[in-house]
Amino acid sequence: MESNQIIILAIIATSLATFISRFMGAITSKKVSVKSKLFQWFNCVAYSTLAALLGRMIIFPAGVLADSELIIRIVVLIICIIIFILTKKNLVIPTIFSAIFLSLLTNL
Amino acid sequence: MINLKVFLTGLQSLKGSKSPAIPLAACFIALGALLKDAGFNLQQSTASSLFTYALPGQLVMAESLLVGASIINIFIAVWLVNFRLYPMTVSLFPLLEHKAQPKWKYYLSCHFLAVTSWLIAKDGYQKIDKKHRIDFWIGIGMGTWSTAILMTLLGYLSADYLNKDMLIGLAIVNPVYFFCMMIGAMKNLSISIAVVGGTILGPVIYLVSTEWALLFAGLIAGTAAFLLGEKSGK
Numbered sequence: 049m050e051s052n053q054i055i056i057l058a059i060i061a062t063s064l065a066t067f068i069s070r071f072m073g074a075i076t077s078k079k080v081s082v083k084s085k086l087f088q089w090f091n092c093v094a095y096s097t098l099a100a101l102l103g104r105m106i107i108f109p110a111g112v113l114a115d116s117e118l119i120i121r122i123v124v125l126i127i128c129i130i131i132f133i134l135t136k137k138n139l140v141i142p143t144i145f146s147a148i149f150l151s152l153l154t155n156l
Numbered sequence: 157m158i159n160l161k162v163f164l165t166g167l168q169s170l171k172g173s174k175s176p177a178i179p180l181a182a183c184f185i186a187l188g189a190l191l192k193d194a195g196f197n198l199q200q201s202t203a204s205s206l207f208t209y210a211l212p213g214q215l216v217m218a219e220s221l222l223v224g225a226s227i228i229n230i231f232i233a234v235w236l237v238n239f240r241l242y243p244m245t246v247s248l249f250p251l252l253e254h255k256a257q258p259k260w261k262y263y264l265s266c267h268f269l270a271v272t273s274w275l276i277a278k279d280g281y282q283k284i285d286k287k288h289r290i291d292f293w294i295g296i297g298m299g300t301w302s303t304a305i306l307m308t309l310l311g312y313l314s315a316d317y318l319n320k321d322m323l324i325g326l327a328i329v330n331p332v333y334f335f336c337m338m339i340g341a342m343k344n345l346s347i348s349i350a351v352v353g354g355t356i357l358g359p360v361i362y363l364v365s366t367e368w369a370l371l372f373a374g375l376i377a378g379t380a381a382f383l384l385g386e387k388s389g390k
Binding site for chain 2: 051052054055056057058059060061062063064065066067068069070071072073074076077078080081082085087088089090091092093094095096097098099100101102103104105106107108109110111112113115116121124125128129132133137138139140142143144146147148150151154155
């Protein structure tokens with residue numbers, strides 16, 4: 049197969065694999081009441097899974113981020129979280145600073 | 157059909173001090189550049205964000221293609237990394253449910269479900285009248301989704317001008333944004349345990365199994381958080 053076709057198939061496979069989880073979620077949601085314990089459990093699992101993904105993104109990143117030092121990524125993250133708290137939960141300032149800090153520290 | 161005022165309120169979540177526009181731009185510009193590197197053309201890169209719109213899955217796809225993985229392998233790897241969207245949908249959509257709203261709105265708009273839009277919706281849904289919450293969600297979704305698509309396009313077009321240091325800088329923005337949003341969401345004991353537990357277990361289990369790490373870490377930490385929360389009565 050030529051590479052163009054493989055790319056198109058990969059896009060279709062990726063989109064399907066992603067949409068299945070969303071669509072199944074929408075179907076399940078019709079049967080889950082907000083007040084139920086099941087909903088609370090799903091809520092906890094959702095936050096944990098997301099946190100697990102983020103922990104992994106910082107400790108074992110994919111892509112270009114893997115070329116930066118682990119200790120620098122952690123320092124940048126902690127500084128940005130402190131900025132977030134100090135600026136009364138402003139998200140724009142810490143996100144802009146994160147890119148600048150990481151570039152500066154990597155090139156020291 | 158759609159309450160325009162509520163829809164626009166959702167769309168406007170792109171503005172202000174909690175704006176997701178910068179982190180979304182940063183990560184999808186980086187993705188656009190990466191896809192160009194992986195041999196995608198402009199249309200394919202844009203289509204990827206249009207139809208998939210879930211960054212970790214798109215990264216897995218690009219990296220799998222680069223190492224020559226089969227389509228079946230790509231499907232399974234993406235399904236595992238994006239399975240988080242299932243519990244995320246189930247923990248959001250019941251909050252948007254209203255009998256007066258048609259079902260198609262829910263089944264179509266579930267495509268907008270991604271970490272960014274989910275965190276914004278979870279943060280803001282209480283301010284919206286129950287009857288129109290799904291329109292609020294569609295507003296958030298249209299805003300974040302279209303930003304992601306446009307930025308993928310921009311990233312692809314500007315790939316030649318982005319050096320490696322700039323790409324590394326762009327790549328950290330998104331995890332930092334998500335972490336800050338999650339810390340903002342830690343308003344009760346069970347959510348706090350879920351977030352802290354998941355953050356620790358995710359990388360730990362990753363050492364054992366790269367593919368199943370998210371699923372297991374989420375299930376274990378989430379269930380523990382739920383049980384501890386129940387025990388303490390929150």
